[in-house]
Amino acid sequence: MSTQNNRWNSALIILLGFSCLLYLYRIDKPSAPFWDENYYIATTERYKAGLAHLESHPPIGLMLIAAGDWLTGANSTLSTAPLARERHVSGDQIPKGYSFVGIRLFPSLFAILCIAAFFALLRRCSGSDSVALAASVLLLVENSFITHFRAAHLDSIQLFFVLCTIYQLVVVWKRNLAIGVKDFAIFGALCAAATLVKVNSVFLLALAPVMLLRDLSFVRSASRYGKFDRVFTNLGGLSGGAIAVCFAVFALHTILGSHTPDRNSPSGQVTWAHSSDTYKAYYTGQEGLSFFVVLHVIRDYGRFMNQDHRGVPKLDICKPGENGSHPTSWPLNRKTINYRWDSSDGRTSYVQLVGNQVNWAIGLIGVILAISITLARRIFKSTTVDHRVGEFIELILGLYLLYMAIVFYMAEQRVMYLYHYFVGLLLSLMLAGLSFKAIIEIHRIKRVKANIILVTVALASTANFAWLAPLSLHYPLTKAECEARNFLQRVVECQ
Known part of the structure; x- marks a missing residue:
């Protein structure tokens, strides 16, 4: 059994090695922006400049894209600050010599993590190493994923958290035991993380009643009051995990964007037009960071995303x-x-x-x-x-x-x-x-x-x-x- 496990582990390592090759080799090509990169380059520069801003997508993926550019430091000597003023940048606006490695780094890394998470999840569900490995090979050589995930896009980050959320459910399901409040909190945190990359991950919340029913199936002898108490306690854990992640993410977004945006810039116009008085007071230096400031940022951000979504043509x-x-x-x-x-x-x-x-x-x-x-x-x-x-x-x-x-x-x-x-x-x-x-x-x-x-x-x-x-x-x-x-x-x- 040990030899067989070593064989499968070696196969997985080889698979991940090929994943690194496919997703990291030449990620600077093409050396020009395409699709949503034109938006996310501007977002990255706003984070780097510390400007307050509201975006069309939640902050987690956007902050990770910006973090990649900051970590590599590949563009630190270029004059990229003017890009922060724009909502959308064209190729002509990008300075000569701009490196795309940084903004594409984390989407590519999360694509590799997706393959590992997919293997682990399918192995748990099927109980078959060979099925999990073969299906993971399909994921590895999926052309659409390679095209999209090797660029500064949010989807690989979203898929990783989606896989982790489902994995959490599968783990507690296979225990054949009552599910504790800690497990519900972890599930809520992962679900929130996926949703704070792309909002359509909210479909994962449908797993919450499945977990609750699974938990109740192991406490059938409990009184009706005991069951209600258990449901509300577990819902509290789930909500607590989700709220904690949401608040932490938006608090970080608020801290990173504490400077006043230019009212006359395309980006600044959007931020000023959709900010509450409390948020404006924060980024103009009239009010410090507080719990209530973050709450207002969450509300303003959500309202803007909703309005922006409704403005997309059919x-x-x-x-x-x-x-x-x-x-x-x-x-x-x-x-x-x-x-x-x-x-x-x-x-x-x-x-x-x-x-x-x-x-x-x-x-x-x-x-x-x-x-x-x-x-x-x-x-x-x-x-x-x-x-x-x-x-x-x-x-x-x-x-x-x-x-x-x-x-x-x-x-x-x-x-x-x-x-x-x-x-x-x-x-x-x-x-x-x-x-x-x-x-x-x-x-x-x-x-x-x-x-x-x-x-x-x-x-x-x-x-x-x-x-x-x-x-x-x-x-x-x-x-x-x-x-x-x-x-x-x-x-x-x-x-």
Whole structure:
């Protein structure tokens, strides 16, 4: 057993080694901003300048992006302070010699952590090292993740906290014991952390009643009063953990932004227009940091995010060059996005958000299989699947369906993009792994045969990644080489 564990641990180390190579090598390329980097460069400069500011997303991810630039110090000798005035910076405004390594550092590191967390979570849920490792390989070679996470974007940070939140539930679930208030506090803290990166992580709160019911199932002999007392105590722990993280994050944001923004700058106009009198008194030096100042910052920040969200235009499929898409197309890997292209000497380098077609097909199959297994368990009372694996399939499937319901609702409010499916893709790959584990049990597939299937799928996914890699990693292609990438489906408009 020890030798086998060492073998799997070695495989995981190799996997993480390749993760570092894919996510850290040449992260300074392209040496130009693309997609949301144009916004986050300006946000980074506001943190570095210590200016008060309100942003479209919560602070955790934004502060980490800024921390990367500060830690590397790569731009310390450049005149980047004027960028803090802007809400959105163009490539022409960025000083010559600007290094993108710093702002891309933490998103890339969190992408690597996501692979480790995904392996740990799926291993816990399935009880299978081989299934967890194979599914983690799919995550490693997911082209859309590599394109998006190697840039200054928030999604890898969000996915890491999403995985940690689910992992916390799985850990307490497998104990088969009553859940303590400490565990609820940890869950609340992780859930808050995910939501304070991107607000759509709020769907994780649906796991709270699941945890409460799980806890009550172990104290059935308690009186009604005792059960109510337990529920309220645990809810208090959950809320306490969430509130503590929320307050700490916004307190840090407030401390880092204590200087007065210029009223006449695009960024300053937004901050002044949406700040309460208490917040204004703080950043103009009339009032010091206090509990009530932080509360007002939280309120002002939330109100601005809500207003900014409502100001985003809706999807317009008739609009030329529309990059948005409807959630119905996402599981099919449709409506890719060209973030950037650069041509030279008859070749063009692309930064294209395109999914690994093998992975997305496996994810969709995983969702279908999970629904089938759940129906078989609940309607036809099938007992061929391990009870614990069946429970986790239902749990992850419920999260997937809830997340999709939320993004469907959001799509009615504003334009959405393919990368908004990243959480769904992550959950669908988990469902694929768990469903395969269930199929092994149903059909009593021998370990050698199961491993051959897993290796074949992992190799197919890796081959698909390698074929599309030039589009993800900004490597030059001729037009003919580019058009060849449209063989399975049209993923890029070649120049």
